[in-house]
Amino acid sequence: MARYDVLILGAGAAGCALAGRLSENPDRSVCLVEAGPDYGHLSEGRWPADILDPRWLALESHLWERDDAEDRSQARARILGGCSAHNACVVLEGAPSDYEWGSGWSYEAFAPYLRRAAETLRTHVLADDELTPWHRAFREAGRADSIVHPVNIVGGVRWHSGFAYVDPARGRTNLTILADTLADRVLLEDGRTTGAVVGERELEADTVVVSGGAYGSPGILLRSGLGADLPVGEGLVDHVGTGAGWEPTEPLLAQTAAHEAEHGLYMGQVTIAARSRSCPPGVNDLFVFPALDVGPEISGAAFAMKPFSRGSVRLRSADPEAPLAIDHGFLRDERDVDVLAEGFERLRELAASDEVRPYVARELRPGAEVDAEMHVRATARGFFHPVATCAIGRVLDERCRVLGFENLYVVDASAIPEIPSANTNLTTIALAERAAEWI
Ligand SMILES: Cc1cc2nc3c(=O)[nH]c(=O)nc-3n(C[C@H](O)[C@H](O)[C@H](O)COP(=O)(O)OP(=O)(O)OC[C@H]3O[C@@H](n4cnc5c(N)ncnc54)[C@H](O)[C@@H]3O)c2cc1C
Numbered sequence: 401m402a403r404y405d406v407l408i409l410g411a412g413a414a415g416c417a418l419a420g421r422l423s424e425n426p427d428r429s430v431c432l433v434e435a436g437p438d439y440g441h442l443s444e445g446r447w448p449a450d451i452l453d454p455r456w457l458a459l460e461s462h463l464w465e466r467d468d469a470e471d472r473s474q475a476r477a478r479i480l481g482g483c484s485a486h487n488a489c490v491v492l493e494g495a496p497s498d499y500e501w502g503s504g505w506s507y508e509a510f511a512p513y514l515r516r517a518a519e520t521l522r523t524h525v526l527a528d529d530e531l532t533p534w535h536r537a538f539r540e541a542g543r544a545d546s547i548v549h550p551v552n553i554v555g556g557v558r559w560h561s562g563f564a565y566v567d568p569a570r571g572r573t574n575l576t577i578l579a580d581t582l583a584d585r586v587l588l589e590d591g592r593t594t595g596a597v598v599g600e601r602e603l604e605a606d607t608v609v610v611s612g613g614a615y616g617s618p619g620i621l622l623r624s625g626l627g628a629d630l631p632v633g634e635g636l637v638d639h640v641g642t643g644a645g646w647e648p649t650e651p652l653l654a655q656t657a658a659h660e661a662e663h664g665l666y667m668g669q670v671t672i673a674a675r676s677r678s679c680p681p682g683v684n685d686l687f688v689f690p691a692l693d694v695g696p697e698i699s700g701a702a703f704a705m706k707p708f709s710r711g712s713v714r715l716r717s718a719d720p721e722a723p724l725a726i727d728h729g730f731l732r733d734e735r736d737v738d739v740l741a742e743g744f745e746r747l748r749e750l751a752a753s754d755e756v757r758p759y760v761a762r763e764l765r766p767g768a769e770v771d772a773e774m775h776v777r778a779t780a781r782g783f784f785h786p787v788a789t790c791a792i793g794r795v796l797d798e799r800c801r802v803l804g805f806e807n808l809y810v811v812d813a814s815a816i817p818e819i820p821s822a823n824t825n826l827t828t829i830a831l832a833e834r835a836a837e838w839i
Contacts, residue, residue, distance in 0.1 A: 404431040404576070406839060407596055407605035409583040409620060411438070412482020413561045413825055414812035414832040415611035417517070420565030421836035423575040431576040431605070432566070433598050435616075436462055436478035438579035441567050442557070451485050454551070454558035455666045458486035464615075467716060467723035473638065473782030474726050476615055480579060481560035483613065483784065484825055488668035489551045489558055491523040494820025494827060497682040501817050503798045513830040520564050521552035521829065526669055533655040534698060534759060535669040538690040541753035542672030545684075549669055552825075556664075561829060584720040585624040586610065586808060593808040607839060609809040611832075614786035617814040618713045619724050621790060621802070630795045630803060633713040637819045639783035640730045640740060641703030642776050643691070644747055645765035648698045652759035667692045674746050676739040680706065683821040686743040688750060697764050700751065702743030703783050705821040708733035713789050730780045740780065741772040748772075785824040791817035799838045800831075811835040 406422055408415050411434035419432040439446040450458040459472075462479040477486045493514045496507035526548055531539065539546040552559040569575050584597040586608050595604040610617045618633035626632050648656075659665070669692075673684035685706040691699040711729030716722050731737050751760055762768070766775045790810040792798060800815050802808045813828045820827050 401602055401604050402431070403604040404429045405605070406430045406607045406609060407603055408432045408609045408611055409586075409596060409598070410434065410482070410610065410612035410616055410812065411480045411562070411566070411577070411579075412477070412611060412613050412812065413484040413828045416481060416561035416565045417520075417829045417832035418609060418611060418811060418836055418839070419575060420569045421833065422839060423569045423572050426572070426574055429574045429576070431578060431603065433578045433581050433583050434480050435582045436480065436579065438480040438562075438577055441570055442563050451479065451481075452557050454489045454553040454556070455664065457488060457667070462486065465723045467725055471726075473728055473784070474615070475784060476613060480566065480577070481562035484560040484829075485558065485562065487558075487784070487825060488823075489553050490668045490823045491518055491521060491550045491552050491826050492547070492671075492822040494822040495683040498818065498820035498822070501798075502793050505792070505798065510830060510834065513833040514826060516833050517826055517829040518550070521826075522554050522559055522564065523550045523552050525550045526666070530663055530666065531669055532659050532665060532692060534652060534690050534692060537755045537759055538672060538700070538750055539670045541750045541755040542670075545673050547671045547673060549671065551668070582720050583612065583620055585620060588624060588805070591804055591806070593805060607807045607809065609811050609839060610790075611810070611812045613812050614789050614814040615713050615724055615726060617810050617812055618789040619715065619720070621795075621810070622715045623718060623720060626802065632795055633789050634710075635788045635791055635794065636711040636713055636726070636728060636786055637707060637709070637788050638728055638786045639687075639703045639705055639819065640707050640709065640736055640780050641701050641783055642740065642744060642779045642781065643699050643701040643765070644744070644751070644763060645697035645699045646751060646760035647696070647762050647764050649759055649761050652698065665692055672750065674743065676742045678735065678739065685739055685821065686746065688743055688747045698760070699765070700747050702740065702747045704736050704740045704743060707736045707819070709736050728782055728786075730782065731777065737773060737776055740776045744772040744776060783823075785819065787813045787816040787819050787824060790814040793817050800835045809835065809839060
């Protein structure tokens with residue numbers, strides 16, 4: 401039976417970062433297991449074009465099967481790099497108060513890892529002349545509340561966690577990558593793990609790190625029988641939002657075409673932060689932003705960034721290929737309806753501002769006659785930022801060890817106990833950077 405010092409189950413945003421850091425020690429053997437494909441070092445030229453192209457979400461390929469194919473909020477990538485390989489490349493950290501997670505966790509303690517992760521992702525802020533006329537108008541309308549996005553785009557390539565962390569480690573003889581290999585469950589014996597069942601075989605390990613993401617990791621732990629004593633899969637939370645669409649004016653179409661010819665188009669460029677009437681101190685509980693899909697309609701969206709509603713991830717079957725039962729619980733807590741309705745009003749206000757108004761002829765979706773609350777209730781969806789299904793403090797101790805198991809860790813978005821008021825990739829990778837020092 402193959403044996404490793406560390407076995408990492410899942411090569412996503414966090415798993416790749418862990419594999420890169422943990423294999424820096426040449427005396428430690430590391431095996432990285434990924435259900436999806438690995439296309440090798442970027443320089444080999446084998447990565448699919450949609451995964452490399454950072455301008456749009458890559459949601460047409462490399463997706464996990466969903467139990468409800470219509471539920472886009474469940475979308476997640478099955479490929480080395482995980483969701484960092486198909487995401488919008490926005491690199492934002494949360495507010496300091498987002499990181500008060502109990503013993504040993506604070507912004508002060510976490511900030512060095514956020515910085516290290518941002519640097520390793522080769523993050524830079526989009527240059528002013530890269531902003532499309534549509535994004536620029538929102539930035540100007542949002543004034544001091546506008547955030548021009550820091551992004552992990554390098555030379556026109558989505559710089560996912562595999563390129564940032566695994567490529568520099570590929571030459572190391574102590575790193576093994578098992579792609580196209582599904583992790584079923586971890587092997588447990590007397591309060592310890594001894595390895596895992598992956599594909600058709602068992603692998604032995606001194607330490608196992610589960611890094612299957614906020615949906616995949618609870619799946620692995622539940623198949624391992626850990627749901628009986630711990631609230632594995634409970635507490636799922638994602639930012640919740642909705643969108644609007646407008647008829648673009650001739651000036652917007654003409655200016656966007658001219659901008660595209662010179663600079664290309666990128667969807668994620670600007671966010672306007674906002675605070676609802678019930679916003680807790682120290683954070684912005686709303687993000688409002690212009691999207692970029694200029695056609696018969698141009699759109700924007702609003703998201704509640706500190707939602708109260710919680711859902712769950714459960715097993716439908718013991719078969720590791722069976723889709724998981726994912727219930728986001730969006731708007732289960734009425735407070736989220738109120739906050740999001742305020743966000744949607746803010747989006748409409750921005751669209752009606754002096755800066756944006758010249759670009760929109762009229763609201764097509766939902767239409768000016770539809771009130772914000774009704775629209776929110778009818779269309780709420782996720783932001784692709786699920787967290788907290790194996791949370792620190794509930795399922796894990798403060799060092800990401802499964803409670804009761806000294807050599808079994810969960811390190812990925814599922815470990816994040818409270819959703820940060822920002823996109824989650826940077827926080828997840830920073831968590832991996834920190835946990836790598838403990839493993
Ligand atoms: C469409 C989309 C757009 C996004 N845009 C942004 C953005 O612009 N900015 C931002 O900050 N965040 C964004 N996010 C969120 C961000 O990408 C995630 O927070 C981050 O990728 C989470 O990392 P993770 O390691 O927890 O999980 P993932 O990155 O999902 O990685 C989990 C990995 O484990 C593998 N896996 C799961 N189960 C198994 C198993 N049983 N056996 C083997 N392998 C398994 C998966 O295939 C995957 O590769 C976006 C997410 C999506 C889906």
